[in-house]
Amino acid sequence: MDWSRWPNFSAGEFRCSHTGKDGMDPAFMDRLQSLRTQYGKPMIITSGYRDPSHPIEARKASPGAHASGRAADIAVRGGNALQVIELALALGFTGFGVNQKGGSRFIHLDDLPNDTGRPRPWIWSY
Numbered sequence: 001m002d003w004s005r006w007p008n009f010s011a012g013e014f015r016c017s018h019t020g021k022d023g024m025d026p027a028f029m030d031r032l033q034s035l036r037t038q039y040g041k042p043m044i045i046t047s048g049y050r051d052p053s054h055p056i057e058a059r060k061a062s063p064g065a066h067a068s069g070r071a072a073d074i075a076v077r078g079g080n081a082l083q084v085i086e087l088a089l090a091l092g093f094t095g096f097g098v099n100q101k102g103g104s105r106f107i108h109l110d111d112l113p114n115d116t117g118r119p120r121p122w123i124w125s126y
């Protein structure tokens, strides 16, 4: 994959921490780059692709959005977190996971389609 297409991101930020595999979906990355461009501030990615064998995915009944390469967790808090959600909703992201407690606050974003068993857009907390 040609990562020069997403100038604010690098392959290493999105690799599976368990297998080292690069499995991001190019259309998801295009959407994320649009978000990053509009946001205009650095974005710290704490989780990108997760192989189905990654311990977090392996615990689930079936692998989640990260295993499809269509999800990222962004370390962001407070007003910045709200701004990320606002921009992401307008850009067509459909999954919003909110962790805004304690020391490792983040927002999960994905763009899975409606046919994954629940209506989207959808928001949840951890």
Ligand SMILES: [Zn+2]
Pocket: 047, 066, 071, 072, 073, 097, 108, 109
């Ligand atoms: Zn996530």
